[in-house]
Amino acid sequence: MTPTLTLRNPADLAAAVPYLLGFHPADSLVVVGLRDATVAVVQRWDLDADALGLAAAITEVLGRAPVEAVLLAAYGELAAVGPVLERVRDRLPVPLLAAVRVTGDRCFCASCEQCTPPDGFPFDAAASPVPAEATVAGLTALPDRDSLRAQVAPVTGPAARTMSRAVDRAGRRLTRLIQRAWDNGVRDGVPAIRAAGFLAVDAALAAGRRGVRLTDEQIAWLTLLLQSLPVRDRAWESTDHEAWQLSLWTDVTRRADPELAAPPATLLAFAAWRDGNGPLAGVALDRALAADEDYSLAALIRDAMLRGLPGSTLGRWPNQRDLSQRDLSIRRGRFPEPDAGA
Template sequence: MTSPDLPLLSVRSPADLLAAVPYLLGFHPTDSVVVVALRGKRVVFVARADLAGTESRPEANGPTTVDQTTVDQTTVDPPPGADEIAAYIAEIVARQQVESTVAIGYGPAEQVTPAVDATRAALELAGLRVLDALRVTDGRYWSYLCVDPGCCPMEGKAYDPTSSQVAAEATFAGKVALPDRAALTSQVAPLGGPVRESMRRATRRAEERAVRLLDSAPSADLLGGRALRSAGASAIRTAMDRHRQGGRLTDDEVAWLSVLLTHVPVRDHAWERTDGFEWQQALWTEVTRRVEPGLVAAPASLLAFAAWRAGHGALAAVAVERALRDQPDYSLALLLDEMLRNGVQPSTLDGWPKVGSGRRRGRTTRRRSRGDTRGRARRRTNTRPGALA
């Protein structure tokens, strides 16, 4: 999906590029190595990984536009070690059919330098030109390639990403750069306090309602499958209509939807109707945060898919993580995790979903159920990081 209102950010210097990176990723990177990849003068991919020895995972983001540049993000899980991380990122970036790159390291020199050196070498080995290699430490940046003291002094150059023209343009365009990745993770974290207790009671009511639904299903409806699908379609339609109009679901509506989404055909019905629209991201974020443990995987996976379709790779990553913490073997989450780790671009699904393409509105073209992907997703995640299945 390509958003019709992507911001154009004018990048004319290393300082401008550094100011743009947080808006491309969605948060300010720390203790990270970032690769900005270009096709001609257009940024088409941005990838981030933690420095060797740190705990969180690498990401990439898009689509977003920087000086007429479309950006795609993905999230990857490299093995530990600077060389391994560098090789993995270079492999992912090279798949995007880019021509040149800028490598940026964030953190203390003793950790950044080996990471950036390894990344430069891996990118060049992959046939990618490295336009610049930068280190950002304590509000200053240095270039590993520029030796002109008039341009790149030994003490580095001070810059403030929050006060630049690029930051102002991005903010005006509605782009957000959170303080760090933890702030992004908190956006999909479960709500607590009175909300949690209210949702606990609502979920008990929803489970009892589901039992009554199945008990009342006719004998010809094997295991109540048709009844569940009909109820699920109605709940999904209500939720989407409500959020499309800027509304919010009640606790009982969230709980009922979360119980129905455990039925794979219902989950698939929602998946087929999920793209990258902001209201859909808001819907699945709300449901993900409010549902009870054990019911998180489906809405979190749908949030991950919506975020990935919109090019918000980092948000997709934390949503997948939330889904897999709830259910480590959840097939859709595993499939999305693999797509993110392999740098699959959202544009590969342009034109999808094809809701309304069948004989009646709401029907999709016939294809294998997502429920059939469980085995494939499990097998693919056993391949080495970055390998295409």
């Protein structure tokens, strides 16, 4: 069921935005696009950008998204918020229903001059009924964006060093797998990689369904083989929005070697998007694109989210293709190919 929040005044809008984002924003402009009275797009923008450039970027996003009206909520000092709000209001391609500015503990209506006094009115989100409605609806608001990013941040310290060693062992295992294929006359080793990858994906999904946490060896082997697109697609076509899938891909994303994080982070983003959890999907996509800025599936999902498309849009249609050598995006420098003379 789609959560329902009732907005009665500017303060309710300001109190609702953190629950739509998943965290409490600061020095930000939040754009809420509506379609059929339902939230279709929620985008947060930093206020440290050039006002005119930021207005142009927001206008471009809204022009591509199927929205009928917009709500704006700005958080920060008037000197930073005012120019951006003015530019954005002037360039909106759809009607503006309401705009609010929160500065410190004061709230202002930013769409007219009659709703609030010149110095605004005291703002206490806890005094609004919106947080209670949001909590009942299953929505949460973390203290800040860093708290949300921490949910997908890579492990550090001993856990990271242990995983790095596991990946080295997985790399040697992969080399042996390819070598055996060469010894058997299969010169590219790709069918063997595909078969091993399918087994690793199926085993990971089975463990996740049972609530069993993967070992470091399993994650190292899985994330290495997920670099092959058909193996990644095997996982993609089996990923939906069940809670265990979110838990599985969150754990794999966090523990993955940073260089191998793009596929599992993208699968996490897909699962979160399908679940309607846009904030988690957004930070997972950040993690994926930080690992590989050209990772096409992550870019595809991000573009769909920016357009306000629902998570059901992609369905289960990964790009099934015959596996070719270019599909195997393994880090060749770290994991040597078999002896060419074998």
